[in-house]
Amino acid sequence: xxxxxxxxxxxxxxxxxxxxxxxxxxxxxxxxxxxxxxxxxxxxxxxxxxxxxxxxxxxxxxxxxxxxxxxxxxxxxxxxxxxxxxxxxxxxxxxxxxxxxxxxxxxxxxxxxxxxxxxxxxxxxxxxxxxxxxxxxxxxxxxxxxxxxxxxxxxxxxxxxxxxxxxxxxxxxxxxxxxxxxxxxxxxxxxxxxxxxxxxxxxxxxxxxxxxxxxxxxxxxxxxxxxxxxxxxxxxxxxxxxxxxxxxxxxxxxxxxxxxxxxxxxxxxxxxxxxxxxxxxxxxxxxxxxxxxxxxxxxxxxxxxxxxxxxxxxxxxxxxxxxxxxxxxxxxxxxxxxxxxxxxxxxxxxxxxxxxxxxxxxxxxx
Amino acid sequence: xxxxxxxxxxxxxxxxxxxxxxxxxxxxxxxxxxxxxxxxxxxxxxxxxxxxxxxxxxxxxxxxxxxxxxxxxxxxxxxxxxxxxxxxxxxxxxxxxxxxxxxxxxxxxxxxxxxxxxxxxxxxxxxxxxxxxxxxxxxxxxxxxxxxxxxxxxxxxxxxxxxxxxxxxxxxxxxxxxxxxxxxxxxxxxxxxxxxxxxxxxxxxxxxxxxxxxxxxxxxxxxxxxxxxxxxxxxxxxxxxxxxxxxxxxxxxxxxx
Amino acid sequence: xxxxxxxxxxxxxxxxxxxxxxxxxxxxxxxxxxxxxxxxxxxxxxxxxxxxxxxxxxxxxxxxxxxxxxxxxxxxxxxxxxxxxxxxxxxxxxxxxxxxxxxxxxxxxxxxxxxxxxxxxxxxxxxxxxxxxxxxxxxxxxxxxxxxxxxxxxxxxxxxxxxxxxxxxxxxxxxxxxxxxxxxxx
Numbered sequence: 001x002x003x004x005x006x007x008x009x010x011x012x013x014x015x016x017x018x019x020x021x022x023x024x025x026x027x028x029x030x031x032x033x034x035x036x037x038x039x040x041x042x043x044x045x046x047x048x049x050x051x052x053x054x055x056x057x058x059x060x061x062x063x064x065x066x067x068x069x070x071x072x073x074x075x076x077x078x079x080x081x082x083x084x085x086x087x088x089x090x091x092x093x094x095x096x097x098x099x100x101x102x103x104x105x106x107x108x109x110x111x112x113x114x115x116x117x118x119x120x121x122x123x124x125x126x127x128x129x130x131x132x133x134x135x136x137x138x139x140x141x142x143x144x145x146x147x148x149x150x151x152x153x154x155x156x157x158x159x160x161x162x163x164x165x166x167x168x169x170x171x172x173x174x175x176x177x178x179x180x181x182x183x184x185x186x187x188x189x190x191x192x193x194x195x196x197x198x199x200x201x202x203x204x205x206x207x208x209x210x211x212x213x214x215x216x217x218x219x220x221x222x223x224x225x226x227x228x229x230x231x232x233x234x235x236x237x238x239x240x241x242x243x244x245x246x247x248x249x250x251x252x253x254x255x256x257x258x259x260x261x262x263x264x265x266x267x268x269x270x271x272x273x274x275x276x277x278x279x280x281x282x283x284x285x286x287x288x289x290x291x292x293x294x295x296x297x298x299x300x301x302x303x304x305x306x307x308x309x310x311x312x313x314x315x316x317x318x319x320x321x322x323x324x325x326x327x328x329x330x331x332x333x334x335x336x337x338x339x340x341x342x343x344x345x346x347x348x349x350x351x352x353x354x355x356x357x358x359x360x361x362x363x364x365x366x
Numbered sequence: 367x368x369x370x371x372x373x374x375x376x377x378x379x380x381x382x383x384x385x386x387x388x389x390x391x392x393x394x395x396x397x398x399x400x401x402x403x404x405x406x407x408x409x410x411x412x413x414x415x416x417x418x419x420x421x422x423x424x425x426x427x428x429x430x431x432x433x434x435x436x437x438x439x440x441x442x443x444x445x446x447x448x449x450x451x452x453x454x455x456x457x458x459x460x461x462x463x464x465x466x467x468x469x470x471x472x473x474x475x476x477x478x479x480x481x482x483x484x485x486x487x488x489x490x491x492x493x494x495x496x497x498x499x500x501x502x503x504x505x506x507x508x509x510x511x512x513x514x515x516x517x518x519x520x521x522x523x524x525x526x527x528x529x530x531x532x533x534x535x536x537x538x539x540x541x542x543x544x545x546x547x548x549x550x551x552x553x554x555x556x557x558x559x560x561x562x563x564x565x566x567x568x569x570x571x572x573x574x575x576x577x578x579x580x581x582x583x584x585x586x587x588x589x590x591x592x593x594x595x596x597x598x599x600x601x602x603x604x605x606x607x608x609x610x611x612x613x614x615x616x617x618x619x620x621x622x623x
Numbered sequence: 624x625x626x627x628x629x630x631x632x633x634x635x636x637x638x639x640x641x642x643x644x645x646x647x648x649x650x651x652x653x654x655x656x657x658x659x660x661x662x663x664x665x666x667x668x669x670x671x672x673x674x675x676x677x678x679x680x681x682x683x684x685x686x687x688x689x690x691x692x693x694x695x696x697x698x699x700x701x702x703x704x705x706x707x708x709x710x711x712x713x714x715x716x717x718x719x720x721x722x723x724x725x726x727x728x729x730x731x732x733x734x735x736x737x738x739x740x741x742x743x744x745x746x747x748x749x750x751x752x753x754x755x756x757x758x759x760x761x762x763x764x765x766x767x768x769x770x771x772x773x774x775x776x777x778x779x780x781x782x783x784x785x786x787x788x789x790x791x792x793x794x795x796x797x798x799x800x801x802x803x804x805x806x807x808x809x
Binding site for chain 1: 376378409410411413418422425426428429430431432433434435436439442443444445446447448449450451453454471472474475
């Protein structure tokens with residue numbers, strides 16, 4: 001078989017929208033199938049994927065809805081191809097059904113979420129209100145991986161990582177971006193993962209392997225329904241044990257200035273960009289403040305945050321939602337006497353002036 | 367030596383006897399499918415997808431790779447699989463609730479796109495697994511748990527004409543038929559032709575199978591067969607509805623009940 | 624920390640403010656600076672006021688939307704109104720001289736009227752109105768040079784210029800005229 005051309009050769013710096021970055025990164029990560037349904041603000045991921053498709057032999061289907069996008073994606077996964085989809089808002093709500101099946105059946109899958117405002121149709125632009133849904137959605141235990149990106153470089157790096165995480169650990173993996181990230185243009189370095197020494201985890205078919213089932217090999221009998229409570233309990237506990245075992249290998253965060261800080265701001269995604277600028281500037285002025293950014297929202301970097309909180313700092317959770325990240329933070333800090341404050345602006349980017357004012361007030365004990 | 371009833375080679379003996387209720391038609395449909403797989407010698411290429419509802423009980427029925435999915439979602443799973451690997455021969459197996467209610471959008475769109483998959487839909491006029499509620503296929507006047515005084519067409523409409531709908535929205539390469547467990551040999555032929563049509567890459571292939579549910583119909587053997595042969599066929603005409611010209615040379619002419 | 628230059632462009636759909644924003648951001652990126660550009664894209668994107676947020680600096684840019692623009696340019700009455708939440712005491716506010724003065728923001732650093740619509744119509748061509756605006760931005764901020772703007776325009780429209788060299792000339796003159804229009808306005 002002739003080798004297909006590589007979507008990204010070597011390394012190159014480009015200036016493009018985040019949605020375009022995701023399409024290139026997915027192709028570079030070895031994704032072969034995208035099944036998707038239009039919803040703003042992720043549409044351009046499909047637009048660019050369909051333009052890359054003929055050149056690199058990629059598969060695309062525009063489905064009848066997000067349920068179908070999710071389930072056709074799982075069909076592609078079962079057939080042995082790295083498959084993904086992208087959605088937002090109400091589409092993310094529907095997407096929880098297929099992803100719940102992936103969770104139960106330990107199927108890898110990558111879903112890109114470009115968050116928009118909610119509840120309901122909300123607005124089509126920007127939000128961080130899909131944190132709870134993406135991290136803990138579905139009628140299960142939230143056994144999935146959620147990477148929250150905050151720049152185009154993150155979008156590129158973590159799209160590649162998401163495919164590797166999904167296929168290595170076989171838990172559904174989400175890339176949680178937002179409409180701003182999808183639509184804005186900024187510089188990003190795209191690269192062939194091999195050039196950076198990133199090995200791509202291969203995909204294996206779950207069905208249609210060589211040989212006749214029952215004669216040369218046992219049949220693949222894959223189910224998600226169990227007859228009795230105890231049977232399901234065993235299956236779920238096995239999943240939980242596996243998830244808890246691999247979680248420390250997956251979990252990621254970044255922190256700055258937390259030693260000796262009186263206030264530590266906690267933020268993710270685009271809001272983190274605002275927080276980072278404010279905290280670094282205040283630090284230069286001598287204000288004892290640091291930041292903590294969870295990169296994985298599931299599994300949550302609880303141990304790292306507990307170490308920060310144990311020093312007696314005040315935490316300020318800043319997010320474009322009404323306490324969704326704060327809920328994850330509070331759960332992580334359960335049992336510690338940490339003060340958790342919130343600066344919540346559902347569906348609106350939090351301004352840097354507002355963040356600075358709030359941090360200064362908290363540093364002064366207000 | 368033990369004497370056993372003839373069983374298709376593609377059945378999995380370890381999981382027999384199967385889990386369906388006494389008198390249930392699923393076993394007959396799955397036997398027809400098993401024989402068709404045997405005759406076409408495609409056991410190593412078929413992937414069987416089953417829905418939620420009583421059809422899920424077939425998840426370990428065959429020595430064939432099998433995926434049990436969600437209610438109504440078997441069609442998209444098999445569509446995604448077929449498009450990712452066209453070498454596979456995929457079968458989406460579902461009930462009337464899965465195909466005609468919760469998963470209608472998938473059935474309609476897969477048919478419209480002419481996806482090269484085979485859908486087998488078992489019509490037993492109600493929801494079996496959940497305890498006998500009204501389905502889109504419930505006959506006028508038929509009593510179910512949610513129509514305790516009989517289905518009133520003024521309030522809830524007439525039984526859906528599934529194959530006729532699929533035939534009207536598909537292109538020429540599609541194969542569409544309605545069989546019945548009352549005529550197993552004919553049903554097997556329909557299923558076989560539906561698989562052959564997919565193998566030839568011609569188009570969407572759809573077989574509705576009229577089936578029995580004495581448990582929820584609350585019928586004895588005699589009334590069960592009377593219902594499927596006399597009552598159901600008043601609304602559901604048995605026979606081939608759409609046959610690609612290349613397939614039409616074979617047998618399987620329409621046999622109205 | 625060096626702050627980026629923050630530019631807000633606001634106009635009616637069809638006035639071409641997004642193209643101007645993209646050219647500025649891309650040209651800045653090409654010359655090795657940090658740049659970020661994001662359009663507004665709400666449901667009103669079909670036939671309402673079009674806003675573009677551009678930031679150019681020497682360190683990675685922070686959040687994609689800013690609270691206060693250093694330079695805001697509004698090209699219609701409605702665009703003036705939509706721009707007002709993003710202006711402050713430090714903002715230079717540019718508006719087309721054809722706009723009535725009723726809704727103009729108070730308390731900004733500078734209010735500058737530019738006769739871009741009139742000049743483009745009389746001296747050049749209405750289709751290069753937005754290129755004149757590009758020139759005005761360059762004249763006021765220096766975020767990119769006239770030459771860099773011309774190169775960026777060439778990347779976008781070079782294929783059209785091949786067939787119609789006069790169009791290239793028209794665009795170049797529009798950039799230069801835009802720069803002239805704001806000369807001495809700061």
